[in-house]
Amino acid sequence: xDKSFFANKKICAxxxxxxxxxxxxxxxxxxxxxxxxxxSTECFV
Amino acid sequence: xxxxxxxxxxxxxxxxxxxxxxxxxxxxxxKAKNPDSEYLKSIGQFVRSYEESxxxxxxxxxxxxxxxxxxxxxxxxxxxxxxxxxxxxxFGEIMSEVDFYGLMKMCDRFELVELSSEIAPVIKKALQSKxxxxxxQLAMLDKGADIAEIQxxxxxxxxxxxxxxxxxxxCVREAHESDPxxxxxxxxxxxxxKASGVLAMKHLFIKNKIDPAIVDYIIETSEEAxxxxxxxxxxxxxxxxxxxxGCINATGIDLRGFCAGPAHAMVNAAALVQSGIFKNVVVxxxxxxxxxxxxxxxxxxxxxxxxxxxxxxxxxLVSENDGVSPVIRTDIIGRHKISSGSAPQAVIQAxxxxxxxxxxxxxxxxxxxxxxxxxxxITVPAGAGDVPxxxxxxxxxxxxxxxxxxxxxxxxxxxxxxVSGFAxxxxxxxxxxxxxxxxxxxxxxxxxxxLMVIGKGSLFLGxxxxxxxxxxxxxxxxxxxxxxxxxxxASDEFKQELRELxxxxxxxxxxxxxxx
Numbered sequence: 001x002d003k004s005f006f007a008n009k010k011i012c013a014x015x016x017x018x019x020x021x022x023x024x025x026x027x028x029x030x031x032x033x034x035x036x037x038x039x040s041t042e043c044f045v
Numbered sequence: 046x047x048x049x050x051x052x053x054x055x056x057x058x059x060x061x062x063x064x065x066x067x068x069x070x071x072x073x074x075x076k077a078k079n080p081d082s083e084y085l086k087s088i089g090q091f092v093r094s095y096e097e098s099x100x101x102x103x104x105x106x107x108x109x110x111x112x113x114x115x116x117x118x119x120x121x122x123x124x125x126x127x128x129x130x131x132x133x134x135x136f137g138e139i140m141s142e143v144d145f146y147g148l149m150k151m152c153d154r155f156e157l158v159e160l161s162s163e164i165a166p167v168i169k170k171a172l173q174s175k176x177x178x179x180x181x182q183l184a185m186l187d188k189g190a191d192i193a194e195i196q197x198x199x200x201x202x203x204x205x206x207x208x209x210x211x212x213x214x215x216c217v218r219e220a221h222e223s224d225p226x227x228x229x230x231x232x233x234x235x236x237x238x239k240a241s242g243v244l245a246m247k248h249l250f251i252k253n254k255i256d257p258a259i260v261d262y263i264i265e266t267s268e269e270a271x272x273x274x275x276x277x278x279x280x281x282x283x284x285x286x287x288x289x290x291g292c293i294n295a296t297g298i299d300l301r302g303f304c305a306g307p308a309h310a311m312v313n314a315a316a317l318v319q320s321g322i323f324k325n326v327v328v329x330x331x332x333x334x335x336x337x338x339x340x341x342x343x344x345x346x347x348x349x350x351x352x353x354x355x356x357x358x359x360x361x362l363v364s365e366n367d368g369v370s371p372v373i374r375t376d377i378i379g380r381h382k383i384s385s386g387s388a389p390q391a392v393i394q395a396x397x398x399x400x401x402x403x404x405x406x407x408x409x410x411x412x413x414x415x416x417x418x419x420x421x422x423i424t425v426p427a428g429a430g431d432v433p434x435x436x437x438x439x440x441x442x443x444x445x446x447x448x449x450x451x452x453x454x455x456x457x458x459x460x461x462x463x464v465s466g467f468a469x470x471x472x473x474x475x476x477x478x479x480x481x482x483x484x485x486x487x488x489x490x491x492x493x494x495x496l497m498v499i500g501k502g503s504l505f506l507g508x509x510x511x512x513x514x515x516x517x518x519x520x521x522x523x524x525x526x527x528x529x530x531x532x533x534x535a536s537d538e539f540k541q542e543l544r545e546l547x548x549x550x551x552x553x554x555x556x557x558x559x560x561x
Contacts (some may be wrong), residue, residue: 017503018424018432019415019429020389021389021513022511024387039511040505041387041505041511044098044424044470045424045427045472045475
């Protein structure tokens with residue numbers, strides 16, 4: 001996917017405790033111009 | 046330096062299908078939000094019988110009748126391939142829910158648990174046959190209540206029912222009419238944790254012929270909070286469990302760290318023993334009702350049995366070095382620091398790699414890693430992946446990065462240094478510690494030399510921080526060599542002489558630089 005897709009998009013970052021945590025997704029989104037509105041990491045275990 | 050040892054370990058399970066239906070948070074929320082959902086209508090046909098849960102291979106591994114590696118020889122899905130159904134195992138047992146109601150009653154000091162006069166003697170007989178409980182404890186089952194009175198309490202919502210299918214057998218009453226922390230729900234949850242913790246302790250002592258009176262200190266590591274409206278997490282589950290388990294000389298404390306709690310507690314127990322503060326410390330926990338059926342929506346969608354019907358418990362005895370039992374290497378402790386970061390690579394670097402580097406060890410020097418050992422048959426259908434395997438891949442990837450193994454050998458690394466997950470998704474329960482019983486046997490048999498236990502905790506769930514957490518320790522074969530007090534004194538004397546020599550040399554260097 002073209003990274004510019006995320007530019008100026010409003011982002012909700014939903015991470016998985018045993019996968020990629022929410023803050024890590026949020027950091028990535030910020031680097032490609034996304035506006036992170038909400039970050040959370042969920043646990044299924 | 047004499048490292049502390051792990052003398053014994055116990056694991057228990059209780060199959061609780063009715064508690065799952067009534068007290069699992071996924072089901073509670075669904076009943077409140079979508080009472081007519083297809084999920085609720087159909088879940089009943091995917092609930093297992095007690096017999097099916099006993100014949101389930103991962104459960105047999107958990108209580109010690111099979112080794113984790115034996116799961117490689119059981120065709121998948123494991124729930125379709127029953128194994129020999131033994132209720133009693135090397136580390137513990139698989140108890141039925143109805144018998145467990147009796148144990149909850151025996152753990153109740155405030156007459157909050159009521160059992161019907163019809164079922165109480167039946168349960169008493171079943172528990173009596175286990176030869177685990179005193180006459181005084183069993184006598185608590187002599188007094189049954191009228192089922193109509195129990196039904197009335199449940200109908201008034203001042204008590205929560207204890208069911209066997211549709212049949213009401215008893216209830217757990219609220220402990221206060223307006224205190225939310227003493228509601229029937231909270232008391233129920235805490236009594237399940239207490240009773241399953243007690244069961245694990247009982248097995249620890251009985252199966253290993255350990256007198257509970259030798260225990261000085263108990264560290265309890267569940268994820269429940271015991272208290273009233275003025276101190277929600279006041280405690281002390283540890284002492285409450287120790288009282289029923291016969292630890293007359295012990296005090297204790299509840300230690301919390303989400304799923305990382307048990308690993309933190311093992312490190313604390315090791316420190317207490319090595320320092321000489323206490324000789325025998327039990328680390329233990331019961332299970333939780335909230336997580337029963339947590340991923341059941343996905344299991345139902347996949348038309349498979351709802352496997353999260355097991356309440357679990359564990360207990361481990363940490364003692365002074367006896368020259369035989371495997372040691373805890375208190376000089377190799379990994380920790381996830383506040384500054385470590387939450388990305389998977391950063392977590393493994395902090396918890397696994399850094400302590401090994403500090404001790405001049407390679408990742409491949411550790412024969413077996415025990416991260417969280419959730420049963421993948423529960424987590425994969427729910428989309429949460431194979432958690433142990435993901436951890437092994439990350440540890441292996443770090444070994445590749447450090448040049449210890451080739452990239453092509455990554456999957457071999459996961460097989461050689463890992464085991465399949467076999468523990469129920471009970472939060473703190475799968476977090477490294479279920480391996481300890483198996484590890485003690487493997488270390489004493491010489492099958493492995495070193496094992497790293499890894500605990501990880503999702504601190505962000507409590508909304509006080511968005512940090513992750515984790516801690517690790519290494520269990521190693523006992524060398525059999527014990528340092529005596531004389532050795533220690535000689536070592537201290539030598540170190541002092543060395544310090545004086547170095548100080549003298551440095552003074553001379555300083556003097557020469559200053560032209561003195």
